[in-house]
Amino acid sequence: MEITDAVRKAAKTFETPFLIMDLDIVEQNYRKLQNAIPGCKIFYAVKANSHVRILERLRNLGSNFDVASIGEIKKLLELGVTPDRMIFANPMKREKDIAEAYRIGLRLFVADCPMELEKIAENAPGSQIVVRVAVENKHSDWPLSRKFGTDMLTAVDLLGYAQKLRLKPVGVSFHVGSQNYNPKSWSNAIENVAKIFYWVERNFGIELSILDIGGGIPVKHLKPIPTVEEIGQTVLQAVNEYLPNVRNLTIFAEPGRSMVGDAGILVSRVILRCQRGSEEWVYLDAGVFHGLMETIENFRYELVVEGKEEEKKMPFVLAGPTCDSVDKIYDDAMLPYNITLDDIVYFINAGAYTVEYGTNFNGIPSPKVYFVQDLT
Amino acid sequence: MEITDAVRKAAKTFETPFLIMDLDIVEQNYRKLQNAIPGCKIFYAVKANSHVRILERLRNLGSNFDVASIGEIKKLLELGVTPDRMIFANPMKREKDIAEAYRIGLRLFVADCPMELEKIAENAPGSQIVVRVAVENKHSDWPLSRKFGTDMLTAVDLLGYAQKLRLKPVGVSFHVGSQNYNPKSWSNAIENVAKIFYWVERNFGIELSILDIGGGIPVKHLKPIPTVEEIGQTVLQAVNEYLPNVRNLTIFAEPGRSMVGDAGILVSRVILRCQRGSEEWVYLDAGVFHGLMETIENFRYELVVEGKEEEKKMPFVLAGPTCDSVDKIYDDAMLPYNITLDDIVYFINAGAYTVEYGTNFNGIPSPKVYFVQDLT
Known part of the structure; x- marks a missing residue:
């Protein structure tokens, strides 16, 4: 964002410190990603900036929302966002939050370990499950893989376990780490995730339809960054190459930083x-x-x-x-x-x-x- | 603090996470320090835990308060704590906070560099000044010395400069770092500070009367700690040894962690x-x-x-x-x-x-x- 005359004037007028934001840039960022990956369902990661005005603008654009807690869910509900526009993507949810989300009508949850699946089966029976896998994070400023995500072998076990628990395994998510500088991080991840898609179809008869590419699209600071168009191009190519035969495939994205940074x-x-x-x-x-x-x-x-x-x-x-x-x-x-x-x-x-x-x-x-x- | 039956019951009853506190222990901690250093003026460092109930209990015990911002000052005022019971000890104060504190009646400020003195002279003319020196922090868990405090030579310059700015240089403060395990940290600091007392009296005719020993008294966690009595003993011995001839000497302490931890x-x-x-x-x-x-x-x-x-x-x-x-x-x-x-x-x-x-x-x-x- 440019230091415009309006910003300079605000700096002279308002008590510091403050954050000054431009909602039109948020909108541009949303549209750019939408254009870069046509048909992609964007779930804005509320944790990046949960200001009501930002949520409202994205709501009006038709955005979906990646939520981390019941607090975020309730905030969105108050803004008229229906639960079918939310993914409860925090892999470590409180049980009572799961139950409350389910009561409200949310049916889409992320998990990356057996106990989380059991919590969801108990408190949100029959819900849709996206399993999160850990992928290479080395080109990002905030590698996430140790705290979140499972390996590929465990991922197929979890998808099978979800089915056994009468949940609906629908997809796989990954996160290349926050502020990732290399588009190849996404294509490498998709190549691996594709193997999971085919393996569970072949062995468990599970037909996955959601490829959740997470966040990680970088914001310009001191280092050069790839454009969202370059990342989108790489994602689309990887999907064409590695997941050509998946019926009704929907790409999900969970951008936070790149929508508001x-x-x-x-x-x-x-x-x-x-x-x-x-x-x-x-x-x-x-x-x-x-x-x-x-x-x-x-x-x-x-x-x-x-x-x-x-x-x-x-x-x-x-x-x-x-x-x-x-x-x-x-x-x-x-x-x-x-x-x-x-x-x-x-x-x-x-x-x-x-x-x-x-x-x-x-x-x-x-x-x-x-x-x-x-x-x- | 012990895990009493009441705590266990609370853990089963209340929604987690929560902090459970015992005001009687706060009171015991206050009295222990008061007894360990008789005549010491205790300024509770509000930033350690600013809960109103804790501030009220300490207010009732006659405590004074170390404040870091106008926000803390106003909170105390609302609780009936008069400004003569406060030291504005943050060495980097906003000018408007200094002015507001002065308007309210606060007259005791800490500084550790020339610009801070100038800000105080401008916004709180004639106020009392305690100059903060950096001392050895090596026995503490949180060494503070780089961000705060000046060297001994600059300290005497600052005391002289305060006088020149028509402020009232009244004392010297030091902080041995948060959670300090060695009582000798205090005596070593006092030995050095004593030299400043005598130097400014001899050379500038400034008679200091406040020795502010800061905080740093440790709380028991995994490592063994000295008792507050041992630290008090060490402080008193050092004062007797290094500052025997100071008229009307008052010892200030600014405990935070050790009052509430x-x-x-x-x-x-x-x-x-x-x-x-x-x-x-x-x-x-x-x-x-x-x-x-x-x-x-x-x-x-x-x-x-x-x-x-x-x-x-x-x-x-x-x-x-x-x-x-x-x-x-x-x-x-x-x-x-x-x-x-x-x-x-x-x-x-x-x-x-x-x-x-x-x-x-x-x-x-x-x-x-x-x-x-x-x-x-």
Whole structure:
């Protein structure tokens, strides 16, 4: 997202820190993915940014939703999203959440181990099951595979077990890891998942029809990224090559970051600059516990300092406003040499996984969210 | 804190996860520190646990408060705590927070660099200043020294600069790091701080009267800890030895963790157990974003599984309930071999820095807080 005049004006007007978002960019992102993979059913991963305005815009576009908890399900229901537009994709659901989701009418669940299937069979009998497999994550910023997903052999066992539990095994999902830079990650995954499709048909008579390609489409930060068109092309080619004979195949996608990441800018302010030993420190009113949680894993945002875009840069330690040593953003942020008190610092493309992790730590509230659509 | 029958009953009754606290233990901790360092002015570090009930109990005991933001100040004001019982100890304050605090009547501020002094001089003219120095943190679980505190030479400059800015330099503070295991950390710090006291008196005619020994008193987890009496003894000896001639010396302490840590137990529940490759995973309804943020830095709690205290233990990967790979509590938690769905897991002595970091991530609310005083 560009730092438009409206954004600059907001930075001067509103109390910092805040996230400013553009709903039209969210819409563009949705349409781009829809065009890149025609017929694909998009389930927006609500956890990336659950602001009501974003959910409403995507609802109006016909989006479906990937939900992680009963809290997200209820929020969507209140917005008029029907349960048939949701996939309960968290592989570790509370039993009472499963039961409540089922009561509401949700029938599509993800599982990646036997106990989860048993929980679903008990609390949501007869529901549809997508089994999640772990795939290569090495080209992503956040490899997920250890915590989530099962191996291919266990996957076929789970699909068979689902059937035995009188659930309806309908598909396989995978996640190439958040912020994945290599389209081949998707085609390699599809090649493997295709083997599962054919194996369970041949051996169990299970006809799967859902290929869930998860999320992982990257947002532009400092490194070059493939376009969504390139990723879509790769996915379609892989589907044609490895799954040519599947009847009624539907591709699901669960994008989170790529729907909202580049639709937002986190606007913060310098509250202190000082020398500590040989280091120059800059402290902001945003920090790890106030919008920038992802930086503790060294996630790199593009930083712009208002009015000092052309100044010579030097390295600073950049930290947040709390009395907590963990609240350090970067050890080596390149910032204008003359950055000082009250300067505005923009974190570009920070629409995903920022305010969602917000805390009230140190009595400091989480950043507010504004929309450029509301600015005059 | 012991797992009493009342706690076990609460675990069976209330929806997990939740933090259960005992206000009487908070009171005991306050009195113990007061007795260990007679005449010491205790400023409870609100950020450790800002629950109103805890603040009220400490208020009634006559405690003072270490505040990190205008949010904490206003919360205390609403509870009838007057501003003369507060120290604004965050070394990186927003200017408008300083101004607002001053307007309210707060007159005691901490600073550790020139710009912070200038901000205070501008927004809170004539206020009292405590300068924070960085001291050895090596015996603590959370070394703080890089983000906070200045060196001894800069400290005397700052005390002189404060005077020049028509502020009132009144003392020096240090923090030995959170959860410090060695009482000598305090005496070594006091030895150094004493040199600052005498130097500024001799050279600038500044008579300091506040020795602020910060926090860092440890809470019992897996490692043995010194008692608060041992730490108090060490502090008093050091004061007698290194600061024998200071008129009207007052010792300040800013305990957070040691007031509330062992006054709480985080109660969680197993929502899934599964094998992943060669690893056994257990997933809880509490996690990094729901009460256990400190575990991402490998902070080690004692874990107890209800009803399985005597079972043989084996290593598990322990993770939280969100769709986020960062939400992993421990790679190698020793838990009963037969731990399973719905088992209750207690995190012992989790009263500090747990719910304070709570988020609503994944649509999952932060753990609730209960008090044993309210159970029947």
